[in-house]
Amino acid sequence: xxxxxxxxxxxxxxxxxxxxxxxxxxxxxxxxxxxxxxxxxxxxxxxxxxxxxxxxxxxxxxxxxxxxxxxxxxxxxxxxxxxxxxxxxxxxxxxxxxxxxxxxxxxxxxxxxxxxxx
Amino acid sequence: xxxxxxxxxxxxxxxxxxxxxxxxxxxxxxxxxxxxxxxxxxxxxxxxxxxxxxxxxxxxxxxxxxxxxxxxxxxxxxxxxxxxxxxxxxxxxxxxxxxxxxxxxxxxxxxxxxxxxxxxxxxxxxxxxxxxxxxxxxxxxxxxxxxxxxxxxxxxxxxxxxxxxxxxxxxxxxxxxxxxxxxxxxxxxxxxxxxxxxxxxxxxxxxxxxxxxxxxxxxxxxxxxxxxxxxxxxxxxxxxxxxxxxxxxxxxxxxxxxxxxxxxxxxxxxxxxxxxxxxxxxxxxxxxxxxxxxxxxxxxxxxxxxxxxxxxxxxxx
Numbered sequence: 488x489x490x491x492x493x494x495x496x497x498x499x500x501x502x503x504x505x506x507x508x509x510x511x512x513x514x515x516x517x518x519x520x521x522x523x524x525x526x527x528x529x530x531x532x533x534x535x536x537x538x539x540x541x542x543x544x545x546x547x548x549x550x551x552x553x554x555x556x557x558x559x560x561x562x563x564x565x566x567x568x569x570x571x572x573x574x575x576x577x578x579x580x581x582x583x584x585x586x587x588x589x590x591x592x593x594x595x596x597x598x599x600x601x602x603x604x605x
Numbered sequence: 606x607x608x609x610x611x612x613x614x615x616x617x618x619x620x621x622x623x624x625x626x627x628x629x630x631x632x633x634x635x636x637x638x639x640x641x642x643x644x645x646x647x648x649x650x651x652x653x654x655x656x657x658x659x660x661x662x663x664x665x666x667x668x669x670x671x672x673x674x675x676x677x678x679x680x681x682x683x684x685x686x687x688x689x690x691x692x693x694x695x696x697x698x699x700x701x702x703x704x705x706x707x708x709x710x711x712x713x714x715x716x717x718x719x720x721x722x723x724x725x726x727x728x729x730x731x732x733x734x735x736x737x738x739x740x741x742x743x744x745x746x747x748x749x750x751x752x753x754x755x756x757x758x759x760x761x762x763x764x765x766x767x768x769x770x771x772x773x774x775x776x777x778x779x780x781x782x783x784x785x786x787x788x789x790x791x792x793x794x795x796x797x798x799x800x801x802x803x804x805x806x807x808x809x810x811x812x813x814x815x816x817x818x819x820x821x822x823x824x825x826x827x828x829x830x831x832x833x834x835x836x837x838x839x840x841x842x843x844x845x846x847x848x849x850x851x852x853x854x855x856x857x858x859x860x861x862x863x864x865x866x867x868x869x870x871x872x873x874x875x876x877x878x879x880x881x882x883x884x885x886x887x888x889x890x891x892x893x894x895x896x897x898x899x900x901x902x903x904x905x906x907x908x909x910x911x912x913x914x915x916x917x918x919x920x921x922x
Contacts, residue, residue, distance in 0.1 A: 509905060510847070531818075539627070539866040541845035547620035556849060557768075558670045558820060558870025571670040571870075572768075572818040 488592055489515070492585040495522060498549025501542050502527060505593070510536055513581045513593065514544050516552060518563035524581035524593060525566055529554040531573040552578070606688055606784035607681035608800035609722050610808045611762045612651055614824055615675040616869050617658035617666065618642070624655050624868045630844050631873065632759050632837055633826070647826050650723040651679075651762035667714035671820035672870040676715060676765060677706070679722025681802050689719050692782055712778035713769040713819065724761070731878075732830025750832070757837040759826030763860075763876050764808045766822035769795070772813030779809060788882050789857040791893045797857060804881035806858035823864060825874030831861045834877040838863040841875075842905050853902035857889065862899075 495501050495517045502511030511527045514537070529535040531554065538544045539555035545563070546553050551570075552561040559571030566578035582594040618624040621642050629635055633645035633653065642656035656663055663674045680686055686707055690699045693709045700708045706720035734749070735742045743749065751757060769775040772795040779785040779798050787796040788806050797807035812822055828834045835852055842848060849872050851863035860879040867873040891897040909920050 509907070536847055536849065536866065538847050539868050540623075540847065543623075543847075543868075547623065553619075553870075555847070555866035555868060555870070556872060557818070557822070558672065560670070572815075572820075574817055 488586075488590045489583075490591055491589055492522060492591045493589065495591070498545065499542075500538075500544040500552070502538060502544065503593070511538065514538070514542075515583060515591065516544060516563045518549075521564070522583060522585070522591065523563055523566070524583035525552070526579040526581055528579060529556055529559055529573065530568065530576040530578065531557060531559050531571070606800075607685045607802035608689075608719070608783060608785075609679050609681055609724065609802035610651075610800060610805065611676065611765060611824075612679035612720060612723050613644075613654055613675075613677035613718075614652075614673060614762070614765065615654045615656070615663065615677070616672045617660065617663045617674050618655050618672060618868060619658060620868065621655060621657050627846070627868055628653055628655070630841060630846070631826075631875075632757050632828075634758065647759040647761050648725075648727055648729070649761045650725045651826075652723075653762075653824075664708075664716040667716065668816070668819035670870060673821045674716060675708070675718055677718040677720060678800070678808075679724055680719055681722065683721055685802075686719050686721065689783065711775070713767065713771070713775045715767060729760070729829070732832050751836045757828070757833050757840070759828055759875075761827045763805070763825045763827045763874075763879065764810065765824045766810040766812060768812050768814040768818045768820050768822055770814065770816045770819055772796075772811050775811050775813075779811075785809065786884065787888050788886060789888050790890045791857075791897075792890050794893050796888075799882065804883060806860070806880045806882055821869070821871035823872035823874050824869075825862075825876045827879065828875055828877040830877050834861050834863060834875045838865075838875055839905065841865060848905060851902065852905070853899040856897055856900050857891070 489503050497517050500514050500516040502514040505512040515524045527536050535556045537554040552563050559568050559573050561568050568574050568576050584592050586592050628645040636644045636646050644652045644654045646652045690707050693699045706718050708718045711717050733743050776796050784801040785798040788799050790796045795811035798809040847866045849864040854861050858879050860876040863875045864872045
C-alpha cells in the first residue's frame, strides 16, 4: 500500500521510496483523471533519478513528466519522451491499482501495465 | 586573451518562484529578484540569472529543451573585449550591448557574452585542517565544524559543462578563437578547458553528444572546502532536493563534487578544492569510466548514533 489514491491530485505526482534507500523507486502521476505509475529512472541515462525536489516530477503546468537531470519531457499518459535527449523512448511503467478501500497499491513483479480508473 | 572565467549564466525557466527558491536554498544571494526573475550571486558577484522561459528579453535557446540562454564570461580588461570582438567579427555577428559587453554565438550555437569581469576581489580563508607538522593550522580554540545555523555561501561561479554535437569543432573554437587551453581530456568524450586568465583546472568541459542532447550537463560554484560542500549538500537534501551523484572527489581537477537535479534541465554541482594549473601543465588523457571519474564516492545517510533500538546490523544495515 502506498497512500490513499485521493492523495494525488490532478496534475500532481508523488514518489515512493519502496526500497528505503533514500531515493524514490517509483512515482505515480494523475493525468486526465487517471493514475499512472513509472519507475524513477530516465531512459536517457541508466540510473538517473528524475525529480528535482521530493515529488517534483512534473512541469509547473502539470502536463508533462520532466527528467530534471537533462530536461527530457514525457507524456504522463504513456510515458513517451517527446522532448530532449531520449525522444521516442519510454519510461518503464509500473503496475498500480486502487484497491477497494481506496488505497493505492503497487505490484512490482507483474509485467503488464495497469492503468486504474477510480 | 585574458578571459578570467564565467561571470553569469542566464536561464529561461518554467517556474520562476520554484527556481528562485532552489537557487537561494543552494546558497546564492538573491539580488534584484522579482516575480519575473532576477540574479543570484556568489560572494564574488558571479551569478546565475533566471527569467520565465517566455520572457522576450532572453536570447533564443540553442536547442529545444535547453534552458541555458546565455553564458557570460568575464575578462580582465576592456582591451580583451575589443580583441574578442575583432576576432569573432571575422566570421559572425558580434553585438555591442548598452552595458558595454559584447554578445555573439559559439560554434555549437550557444549564445556567449563577454564583459569586464564583475568579480569582486575578496579575502576569506578556505578551510584549514589541523594536520601535525603542517605550517598552517587553524587558530587555537577555533572550531573545525560549521555550526548548524552558520550560513554557507558559494564563493564563485566555477564551471559549465556543455553537451555539444561536435566536440572537436567546439574545442577548436574555444582554443583557437578565444585562447583556452586543454588541461585534461576524457578520450573520445571531450576536453576540460581553461581560459587564458584563470588557473582553475577548468571553467568549461565539453561532452560530444548526439544533436538531440545538445544543452548543459551541469554548472557549479566553488565552495570554501569539503566541509562546506558536505554540510551544504546535507542541508540541501534535508530540504527535499534530489541528489544525482556524490558526494565524492574527482580525479581530473581533484574537485570534491556533489551533483543534484535542478529545474534548469541540467544538473547543478557543488564543488570545492579544484586544482590550479598553468601553461607548464601537461594534459592527461584518460578513458571515461568509474575508476577515472572519482577517487572515492560516498552516499548521503541519515544521521545515526549507536544505542537502544538500532538495527541489528548497525550503521551499515
